[in-house]
Amino acid sequence: MFCRVGKLKEAVIDWKESLSLSKPSKSYYGTGSYPQVSMNDKNTIVEVHGGAFKEKCYYRIGKVVPLEGVITWSPSRSFEKIMGHYPDVAINNHNYVVVVYQRDVLTKTICYRIGRISGMKSGEIVWVKRCTLKRKAENFSIDINNDNMVVLAYQTYNRKIYYLVGRLDFAKTEIMWGDPVYVFMGCFPNVSLNDHGHVVLVHQSVVTQNLFCSVGKIVWEINVGMVSWSQRKHKGSERYGEGQYPSVSINDEGRVVEAHMAEFPRNNQLHYYNGHIYLEHLD
Numbered sequence: 001m002f003c004r005v006g007k008l009k010e011a012v013i014d015w016k017e018s019l020s021l022s023k024p025s026k027s028y029y030g031t032g033s034y035p036q037v038s039m040n041d042k043n044t045i046v047e048v049h050g051g052a053f054k055e056k057c058y059y060r061i062g063k064v065v066p067l068e069g070v071i072t073w074s075p076s077r078s079f080e081k082i083m084g085h086y087p088d089v090a091i092n093n094h095n096y097v098v099v100v101y102q103r104d105v106l107t108k109t110i111c112y113r114i115g116r117i118s119g120m121k122s123g124e125i126v127w128v129k130r131c132t133l134k135r136k137a138e139n140f141s142i143d144i145n146n147d148n149m150v151v152l153a154y155q156t157y158n159r160k161i162y163y164l165v166g167r168l169d170f171a172k173t174e175i176m177w178g179d180p181v182y183v184f185m186g187c188f189p190n191v192s193l194n195d196h197g198h199v200v201l202v203h204q205s206v207v208t209q210n211l212f213c214s215v216g217k218i219v220w221e222i223n224v225g226m227v228s229w230s231q232r233k234h235k236g237s238e239r240y241g242e243g244q245y246p247s248v249s250i251n252d253e254g255r256v257v258e259a260h261m262a263e264f265p266r267n268n269q270l271h272y273y274n275g276h277i278y279l280e281h282l283d
Contacts, residue, residue, distance in 0.1 A: 030076050032049035032058060033050040034050045035049040036049070036087060038091045040092055040093045044062075044063060045071060047059065047089070048089040049087070056083070056084055057084035057087045059077055059089070060077070061074040062074070077124065079099065079127060084101045085103075086101060087101035090144040092144050092148070096114070096116055096148065097125055098144050098175070099112060099113045100152060102137070108138060109134070110135050110140055110154065111133065112130075128173040129173040135162075135180065136156065136157065137155060141189055148167055149193065150167065153191040159186065160182060160184075160185060161184055161185070161186045162183065163183060164179075164180050164181075165227065176223065181227070183237075185206050186203035188245050190202050196252060199218060200215055201248075202246040203246065204243070209263040212239050213240050214230070215277050242262075243262055243263050245261050246260040258274075
């Protein structure tokens with residue numbers, strides 16, 4: 001596994017050296033599989049991954065050292081005593097953490113956990129609740145903003161993509177979810193959310209290796225949230241390239257960064273896009 005630390009500068013990313021996570025170095029933090037990472041505005045990072053040889057999920061807390069371009073990591077800790085697979089994670093500036101994962105590969109039922117970082121020195125997250133969503137999914141992605149709005153996108157076994165919008169009430173240790181909403185056919189969805197409620201959802205086509213991007217904004221009616229998609233295309237979906245396994249992130253200025261694996265036969269190459277959303281189509 002590898003990581004990079006970078007800073008967006010003049011519409012390009014000023015990447016630091018690619019750092020290996022599988023061999024001893026100043027950034028080495030251990031072994032694992034299927035890593036996912038999230039960072040808040042305070043440079044606090046939560047990384048989650050599957051076990052190298054066990055069907056469990058683990059997490060680490062990190063802190064970016066900007067001047068050195070490195071991350072200091074806490075020890076790895078298990079957050080799930082029973083089986084868990086393919087976790088994804090989101091953190092906001094309140095240090096609230098939401099993790100979604102597949103409970104087991106047979107039922108494909110997805111679950112989530114709510115927690116809060118107890119302190120950087122201890123490197124621990126106090127987990128307050130574990131819930132089953134009663135949804136079966138093969139691929140999924142989650143994000144949370146500083147207003148405690150949560151968006152979850154997931155793909156079912158028959159390649160349909162849905163999303164859920166909720167709001168975290170940490171005092172009640174629950175996320176108040178709306179109903180799942182079908183958006184379109186596709187696979188490998190990945191979602192990002194900013195503090196203005198703007199949502200970017202990317203996915204790969206079912207048949208081809210075309211990549212699509214949907215842009216929308218969360219609207220609320222009687223405490224129920226849903227995404228109002230841009231009307232430029234069908235539900236905001238617009239082809240932007242070719243590739244596989246896309247991942248996306250949006251900030252409060254509307255800046256969007258996307259990364260993906262190249263299409264076959266160049267699928268050992270990694271590429272990224274950076275751009276900006278057009279707010280007049282949303283607000």
